[in-house]
Each structure stands twice: as C-alpha cells, then as structure tokens.
Amino acid sequence: MTIRVAVLGAAGRMGTTTAQAVRAAQGLELVAELDAGDDVTALAGVADVAVDFTVPTVTEGNVHALLDSGVHAVVGTTGWDDAALARVRTHLAQTPDLGVLVAPNFALSAVLAMRFAAIAAPLFASVEVVEMHHPRKVDAPSGTAVHTARGVAQARAAAGAPPMPDATxxxxxxxxxxxxxxxxxxxxRLEGLVAHEQVFLSNPGELLTIRTDSFDRSSFMPGVLLAIREIGTRPGLAVGLDAYLDL
Amino acid sequence: MTIRVAVLGAAGRMGTTTAQAVRAAQGLELVAELDAGDDVTALAGVADVAVDFTVPTVTEGNVHALLDSGVHAVVGTTGWDDAALARVRTHLAQTPDLGVLVAPNFALSAVLAMRFAAIAAPLFASVEVVEMHHPRKVDAPSGTAVHTARGVAQARAAAGAPPMPDATxxxxxxxxxxxxxxxxxxxxRLEGLVAHEQVFLSNPGELLTIRTDSFDRSSFMPGVLLAIREIGTRPGLAVGLDAYLDL
Amino acid sequence: MTIRVAVLGAAGRMGTTTAQAVRAAQGLELVAELDAGDDVTALAGVADVAVDFTVPTVTEGNVHALLDSGVHAVVGTTGWDDAALARVRTHLAQTPDLGVLVAPNFALSAVLAMRFAAIAAPLFASVEVVEMHHPRKVDAPSGTAVHTARGVAQARAAAGAPPMPDATxxxxxxxxxxxxxxxxxxxxRLEGLVAHEQVFLSNPGELLTIRTDSFDRSSFMPGVLLAIREIGTRPGLAVGLDAYLDL
Amino acid sequence: MTIRVAVLGAAGRMGTTTAQAVRAAQGLELVAELDAGDDVTALAGVADVAVDFTVPTVTEGNVHALLDSGVHAVVGTTGWDDAALARVRTHLAQTPDLGVLVAPNFALSAVLAMRFAAIAAPLFASVEVVEMHHPRKVDAPSGTAVHTARGVAQARAAAGAPPMPDATxxxxxxxxxxxxxxxxxxxxRLEGLVAHEQVFLSNPGELLTIRTDSFDRSSFMPGVLLAIREIGTRPGLAVGLDAYLDL
Known part of the structure; x- marks a missing residue:
C-alpha cells in the first residue's frame, strides 16, 4: 500500500531534498508540499505522514496540527526542549494510533556511530572523539560530537567503568x-569537508575506530525514508532515529 | 568474592599471556597452570573457572573433564566442529550450573566490529571488507574477514536487502x-602489521567505517578476563564472545 | 598582471566548472568560452592561456592551433599517446616561449599522493594500494591506482629494493x-563515494598511510588554477601536474 | 665491504634494540657495545661508525671523542641545542672526512610524514595535525606534532599562503x-597505542591525509641502519634523518 507523504518547509534545502527523495522512492507518493502560510490541517485525509523541516518557531505548532488532522509526524527541525516534547506526549495520549518522531540527525551512519560507541564504551580503557567540519561552522565541538561523548560517558557510568588513564x-x-x-x-575545521566524526576506543593491544563521513544532504535521505516507512507501526513519541533501528 | 582460575596450556604463548593477565587482574586468583600430562580432574574444588588454550586434539577431552570436576570452561582453542559442540551440550544438560564458552576470537574490538557490521549491513547500499595482516600468513582472506562477510550477507538476506550495485x-x-x-x-599483506580489519558501509552521501587494529596478543586479554568474570552467571554452552556482550 | 584565460569545451562538465573557477579567481580573467565549431585561432592576441577539456578526437588539433596563435595550453583531455606528445614537442621547438601541460589528473591530493608514494616506496618492506570509487565505474582498478602502483614499482626497481614478503x-x-x-x-566499489585512494607502506613496527579523497569535480580546480598561473614561466612540454609542483 | 659498528648506551632500551638490529643486518658487523664508564677512544681503528643512544649529559662528549678517534657518529640522544651543534660543526672542520648525524626521530614513516606535510602545505587551504599516544605521556602535544606544525607553518609563510579559514x-x-x-x-591519549600522527590537508572537494603509526621501538631500526650505511658518504653535520633521504 502506498504511503501518502506531505513535506512541510518544502522550499527549504532539506525540504526540497526530501521532496525529491520521496518522489523517487518506491511505495511513497508525494501528495503535498507546504510552506509558511499554508494550512497544515488541510492534510487531514490527504496525507498519511508529514515530514517537517521548517523552523523552531513553527515546528511544535505544526506537530499539534498534524495530530489533530490524523497525520503521523517525522520531524527534523531543531529547537525541541523537554517541555515541548512533554506537550506532544500529552497530545499523543488522545491519539493512540499516531506516531511522532523527533530526530536531530537522520544520517544513518552518524546515528549508528553514536549507538555503537555507547555500546562499546564500557569495554575499553580509553575513548576519545574527533569531529571534522567545514570551516564556516561557528561553534565547536559539533552537537553530534557532544551527543556522542555524553552517550559514551553515560554508558561507562552505568557500567561502573573507571576514569580513563591520562598522565598529562x-x-x-x-x-x-x-x-x-x-x-x-x-x-x-577543514575546507571542503562537510560533517565527519571518528570515535577511537582502545585497550592494551587493540584499537576500535568508528568513523562516519557525511558528504552532502543526500546522506539524510535513507534515514528520512526509513522513518516515513516505519512510523505507521510506531505509535507514540520517539526521540532520535535510533529508536526506530531496534539496535 | 575472588574467582579461582586455572590455565590449561600454560606453557604456550596464549597460556602464558593469560596467566600473567589473571595474576594482574583484580578479583581473580591464579590457582593452577597445567600442561600436557597434567591431570585436569585435580582442579575439582580448587578452581572455579579454567581457561583452555591447548591444542585441537586435547581441548574437547579437557572440557568434559572440567565439567566432571565442576569447573566452568573458557575455551580459546580452535578445532571445534558441530559434533563436538553437540557432545558438550549433552554433557551440560547433566551439569545445569556450569558454563562453557567456545570462542574463536577474544579481541573485543574484532568481536564488536563483526557484530556492528552485521547490525548496520541492511541499512546501507554497499558493504566491503578489507583485512590487513603480516606477510607470514599463508591463507587469504583471514577467517575473521570471512566471518565478517558472512555475517553481513546473512543480515542483508534476512532483511531482504537488494544486491549491491557494481557496474564492473x-x-x-x-x-x-x-x-x-x-x-x-x-x-x-604488510610487514610489521599484526591483525587489522576495515568494514566500509555506504549510502548516497555517507560512509560508515568500522576499523579494528590488533597490535599484539595482549589484545585478547580484556575479552578473556570478561569471559572469566561472566561465565559463572551464564550456564550452558555459548559460542562466540559476543554471546556474553549482550549486544 | 591579469592572465587572460580561455576555456575550450566550455559546455562540458569540466569546462563549466573551470569557467566558474576562473571567474572567481584573483588575477585571472575569463575572456572566451569555446565549444565544438568555434575557431580556436580567434584567441590570438585575446587569451594568454587556454584550458582544454574537450574530447580525444579534437584536443591535439586544438593544441597545435593554440601554439600557432601564441597561446599557452593547459590540457585535461585524455587520449594522448607518445606520438601525439612528440608532435607537440616538435611544434614547441618553433615557439620556444610557449608552454603545454598535458595532465591526466588535476587533483592536487591525488598527484601528491602518487609522488609521495614513489619517493617513500624504496624505504619500506611492503607497499599496497587500495582504491575506492562509485559503483558505476566499469573498469577496475582505476587508472590512478595503476599509475600509483607503477610509480612505486619503478622507484623500488631503481633503488634495488627486494621483492615484498608474501607467504600466501x-x-x-x-x-x-x-x-x-x-x-x-x-x-x-561503494555507493556514494567519488574517487579515493589509500597507499599503505610498512616496515617492522611502523606503517605510513597516504590517503586521498576527491569528493567532487571542484577538487580539480586548485590544480587547474595553479597550472594557469605557472605555465607562463614553464616553456616547453610537461606531462603530469607534478612537473609544475617542484617536488 | 663490511661496516664495523659500535653501540654507545648499549644497555639501554634503544641501544639493545640497535645492537640486535646491527647483528641481524647484512653488511654490518657489531664490534663494540659500550656503556657508562667505557672509553670511547678505544674505538679508534676498531669501529667505522658509532651509534649513540646515551643520555643528554654525555652525548656531546661522546661525539667529540668519536671525531678524535676517526669514527662517524649517528646520534639519537636528545638534548642537543644550537650551541652544541655549532661546536660539533667547528670540530668537523678539522676532520673533513667524518660525518655526524643528529636525529630526533629515526622512524622513516614519521620523518617522511613531516617532510611530505611541509611540501604539500602551501597547496592546500586548510592543514591540521592530530597526534595519538599512550596515556603515560606527560606532555601534550608531542614534540613530533609540534615539529610537524612548525614545518607546515614555515612552508606556508615562505610560499605566501593565506591564513586558514576558521569561523569558530x-x-x-x-x-x-x-x-x-x-x-x-x-x-x-589512548591506552594500548604507542606513537601515531595524522596530518589532514584539504581544499574544496579534496582531502589529503598522511598518517604514521609507530607500533614499537623496532620502527626506528630501518632509519638507524640507513644512517649507518649512508654516513660514510655524508661528511659534515646533518640534523634530522631527512637530510639523508634526498627528498
């Protein structure tokens, strides 16, 4: 059965790429491309799933309107805090068949790298993270690298791993x-690069390296398509694409 | 509570390294180092766990003698086939509290790399494996690389992944x-290297690389120690260290 | 002093990219974009340097016409054999102020990697080459990888290096x-990749890895611009961009 | 003709490894192993080349004694400053047939990596250095990494390269x-590692990575043996093994 897909923020870079990917994908039909000013509730009965790549100021309103319209929501827009997520969770209690996925990163390789790093972290004496990005980025380190490091730290704490050796x-x-x-x-920060990360995990005599390279926006599309296909079987709120990967 | 450990094949390279690692480990006590001709059943009441790094001709006999003596068996010796494993399983039915782990590879990084590659394989368009070893190795590719490739192939088949693109x-x-x-x-085959593997997994716009480097025999010790510590809570037969990693 | 640049094959992918790069470059002025049917000799007195990204059937004729017009020629088109190069060399004897550069690869990282590999090759016991390309490529290995391997082999032969160890x-x-x-x-062959190469050189206890990643056509532009700027001081025929790099 | 070799500091770790390597090398004969208290001038007429892996307090005295005894000196001991080097240069003016090589690093891969990075540096928009060492190291960054970065900076300054882009x-x-x-x-700082360095050089669309891994002390021996064999044809003072590599 074909899944009917709407794209919100269709004029933006991610929205445009998503619309193209949906058009090219088997089993998906692009039924609407919405932008600022368009009425989200018009999607009721028209779309099964909406993908939101809009802006932080409107994304929460979009999700509530989608739930009111009976449409699943795949959200790649940033800016969600715990309070906003709680409000969506409350709303979902009234629409038990619908799903919402809020994911900061749809690149499968990045999502898997973070998860694998957390799984492996307690088994190694040392873990360090190196991220590489284009030199127009204004903040360091990247959000993905911070997220990776925190996942490593939490996994080690939960397992009672000792502090890492460092005689500096x-x-x-x-x-x-x-x-x-x-x-x-x-x-x-390196000219010509996009978004790259390496996690090094080592023990006496061995080194495990997990590296992820994102060359362009198309790297997000396999993850977006996977989310569109899965969300019908995943009612409720999920945060992070790894929730759909059953790792 | 201290775990009392015996090493079988204690004069060999792996046995020697294991004995050193047990001596240096917290919570473990090295109570016996056995070699050809020594009586395994003398370990009854003396050792809790025995580590077998002997030779294919005696390892199965050792395991059955250990089970008769009430000792858990961690086995790194090669040469086990399905029939031999089945005989151990039968024996274990009579000693429900005891555990046997038969593992071809105790390097955590190698074991994790294989497992991660299998988990990720269905999510990527292309997967290839590169192994690098010292030039005295007589066979190619390595057993670990073949094992990795088969795990990838099985995971893709189970998920219905299409064949990989290749216009060559x-x-x-x-x-x-x-x-x-x-x-x-x-x-x-590169002079100076020991045992290394890279798995490349890619989609449009992204590349995930999992690399493992084993520099020397000490790389097996974290895995051996982990097995010694876990086997008391893992009755029955396990094949492959990943069974103890709860991945 | 501004260098006046013409692009031949301006409608092609490499020609289009070159024209954009010349327009954006300091000290260069794009004065002409020619394609099939345009008269190359019209560049006399108009252009200082022409960049030829046309097709094998017309590139040699273009170069001779450029020399007749007093224009330096930077050539990225493939298909040049020894006889064609000899004819250009003969022609250049009559125009001693002009330069011609015929280069199969303008990516600086690839050119440097090949040169570094050849320099280092005699000093190491083992050398191997791994290339990675998109899966639409019909031949294997890549021309760059073959060129790299031959450079390594020649350097080792010249230095009297022994055969590499391999007990396979x-x-x-x-x-x-x-x-x-x-x-x-x-x-x-990996979906999503473009053109990548790794050269591994090793001795007992050490490994030197030279890796080059080309993510898109823009990787050729620094080399093309360097050639445009240098050719005025490099009369005669040069084959390969490394001739201009003074390595 | 066999080269007669003496090792100074023969009881130390580097001295022991050197003596073994000389014994195993074709065309070299180990004629003396000296340590604290032994008379260096006794090598006159006995040794052609001496390798000094002693300590900063005695190495300069050793070199002058070797020159007085007509013996070439390959020096791996640290602690040489400009004044000490100048005194050796003055001494060498009186012994024009003799050579002295003072080298902080004999690992060929590390020496080549530094040199290649400096050659390539002016041709790329961005250059960064990552070093990885065992966690017992007390200072950061490593001397090799600082040396690499300085070589990159000097080469870029000499070529008039612009500052690297960085919007952080x-x-x-x-x-x-x-x-x-x-x-x-x-x-x-990673448990299990020894000494490793990566240099990343990038332009729009391309990345050149030069990586060097030293797994153990044996990585210095090919460089030491090369120096022993070459020093007879290299009269005068040389600083850094790259002086002998004709790069």
Missing part, C-alpha cells in the same frame, strides 16, 4: 581538547 | 578481490 | 587483488 | 586544540 601534566596550549563529561572531544 | 565489466587482474556470499573481501 | 599459499577466491608490476592493488 | 566563534571548552604557529594541533 603539561599542556600549555590546550592540545588535549574539550572535556565533555570526562570524554575528550577534538574539533577540526 | 573489466577487471582483468582481479582487483575487485574475493566474493564471499556476495560481499567483496580484500586481503593486504 | 592459499587464496582460492582472489582476495589478494591485482598484481601490478609486483604491487598489489585492490578496488572497492 | 564559540568554543567554550577548547575543542579546537592548540594553535602552533597558526596550525591547529590535537592530542589524543
């Missing part, structure tokens, strides 16, 4: 990088 | 490497 | 890849 | 690492 006494210029919950994070 | 028409010298169940495997 | 006896499925003049070359 | 405004925890003469340097 002399580091006048800060070469050891940022300390995120006890995990060192390093940020490189 | 002209490859007169075999640069595309070995085809193992539809997964291409490449073997490098 | 059993390789039923060809995992060891292609043998190019004694250097093993491995080809991977 | 917000980096509260220092994830961007150390700034060494305008080149960012990142230090990782």
């Amino acid at each position: 006494e002399l580091d006048p210029d800060g070469a050891r990088g940022a300390d995120v919950d006890g995990v060192h994070v390093h940020a490189l | 028409e002209l490859d007169p010298d075999g640069a595309r490497g070995a085809d193992v169940d539809g997964v291409h495997v490449h073997a490098l | 006896e059993l390789d039923p499925d060809g995992a060891r890849g292609a043998d190019v003049d004694g250097v093993h070359v491995h080809a991977l | 405004e917000l980096d509260p925890d220092g994830a961007r690492g150390a700034d060494v003469d305008g080149v960012h340097v990142h230090a990782l």
